[in-house]
Amino acid sequence: MTSQTSARASPECEHNILRFESSTHAEEVGYRRPAAQQRAIAAGRTKKDADSWSDSSFPAPLVLPGDELSFDPRYPPQSLRSWLREKERNEVTKEKNALYVAGPPDTDTEIGFVRTWACPEADAKGVSVNATARPSHVAVANYLGAFYHGMRVKLLPSETLRFTSWIDDGSQPSKSRAESTKPKLIGLTTPKECIGIRTRVCPDKTFQRQLNLDDLLDVAISVLPDDAYALLMVVEHDLFEDEDDDFCCGRAYGGSRIAAVSMARYNPTLDEQQNVGREHAWPASHCDAYVQECCGATPRATKKARTRSNEPTTGPEELFQAAVSAHKPFFAPTSLSTNEQLSPSGLWLSRVCQTASHELGHCFGMDHCVYYACVMQGTASLAEDVRQPPYLCPVDLAKVLRATGAGERGRYEAILAFCEGHEGTPMFAVLGAWIRGILAESGPQGQSSTQGSKMGFRNMPVELSP
Structure with a gap:
């Protein structure tokens, strides 16, 4: 994953013209969004349901320069039908119906220096102030319990995993103190074994060292509980997958x-x-001005953009406008809520929650989405990460409801309850506003909500595994 330049439409952008279709760059690179009828069929509906979801409720992928779809514009779509036929997909059963979340491993005193690797290099010589703002894996688990409503969510006991020194056959010669604080291998103990975790110097010097992602996933396999449908490890350290990448924020082995x-x-x-x-x-x-600037164009109104109306209306376009309105106070330069005053812990938590829900989506058998702007889109940079929505599009929502046995309205209400407990955080405040609009469209009785399967699973609070 590499970074990219982030364009800025203006010092005080009002976002008063929104774009719900893909950028002009999408056409240049050859991305062709599936037609409305194809999207309806992909979500398990019929061609007659092509207008079930407006583009202003569920916009198209932006496909800006440097985005994942700009590199692979013909990535194959995964419909509900193809998801059901996926051989690597695991069914949720009564025996395996729990999502486990493992928090960052503890660290033995003798290799306490490993903790500094999780701090940005500028803070590595002391106790990082930023460490106090690190998200709690318990909060991440609570979000996942709402996002995958209908699944049981459990915490892996904290004593399960612990970083320790890696000891080979005993023939290793003694090292200097400098060398001993930069080992190429450290151990990660489990109740049954100690697994070696490769480390390396961080290529861009943002952190001192990185841990190997594949080695951590080997540990995850070894501690996967019997009743687990899937297990997510949340780690503090920077990761790498192979020697060619700078870093990796997350990965899933869905099968x-x-x-x-x-x-x-x-x-x-x-x-x-x-x-x-x-x-x-x-x-x-x-924001259309932002999209055009990212694509190298002079911002101007387009036919594909939609202009804000000053008249009070309740159409689907206003649903998205409500989300934008909830976003603006956090970032308006004249607002009391400036970037400096934003809670770093809230921003940090929301980003981890979004990636965690994406990676667990792969464990549910979902591939990257090309139908809509969706949390299951692939991402090529951290800049693209924050531009993507935290919600599931209609196609991927149909898959999750089928897998979990939850109802659409109940799931939205569970996520909304979480968001209302974190309204000081931009993403959660905005997602809450968006969900309220979705629920209002469905009516007080939830007439349009999708009924869950007959498995009878219910959402449960996060619990500590014995």
Whole structure:
């Protein structure tokens, strides 16, 4: 994953013209969004349901320069039908119906220096102030319990995993103190074994060292509980997958039901260094002036854009406008809620939650989405990460409801309850506003909600595994 330049439409952008279709760059690189009828069929509906979801409720992928779809514009779509036929997909059963979340491993005193690897290099010599703002894996688990409503969510006991020294056959010669604090291997103990975790110097010097993602996922496989549908490891350290990449924020082996997410790069104090824009994070990423500027064009009104109406209306377009309105106060330069006053812990948590829900989506058998702007889109940079929405599009929502046995309205209400407990955080405040609009459209009795399967699973609070 590499960073990219983040465009800025203006010092005080009002986001008053929104774009719900893909950018002009999408056409240039050859991305062709499936037609409305194809999208309806992909979601398990019929051609007659082509107008079930307006583009202003569920916009198209933006496909800006440097985005994942700009590199692979013909990525094959995965419909509900093809998802059901996926051989690697695991069914949720009564025996395997729990989502486990493993928090960052503890660290033996003798290798306490490993803790400094999780701090940005500028803070590595002391106790990082940013460490106090690191998201709690318990909060991440609570979000996942709402996002995958209908699944049981459990915490892996904290004593299950622990970083320790890696000891080979005993023939290793003694090392200097400097060398001993930069080992190429450290151990990660489990109740049954100690697994070696490769480390390396961070290529871009943002952190001292990185841990190997594949080795961590080997650990995840070894501790996967018997009743687990999937297990997510949340780690503090920066990760790498192979020698060619700079870093990796997350990965899932869907067929093996394991995933890992790194919190390191989502630290808000690194935003400027990594060209992560906040003003045009979702949903303001659909600001037409911003989209045009990212594509190298002079911002101007287009036929594909939609202009804000000053008249009070309740149409689907206003649903998205409500989300943008909830976003603006957090980032308006004249607002009391400036970037400096935003809670770094809230921003950090929201980003980790979004990636965690994406990676677990792969454990449910979902591939990257090409139908809509969706949390299951692929991403090529941290800048693209924050531009994408945290919600599931209609196609991927149909898959999750089928897998979990939950109802659409109940799931939205569960996520909304979480968001209302975190309204000081931009993404959660905005997602809450968007969900309220969706629920209002469905009516007080939830007439349009999808009924769950007959498995009878119910959403449960996060519990500590014995």
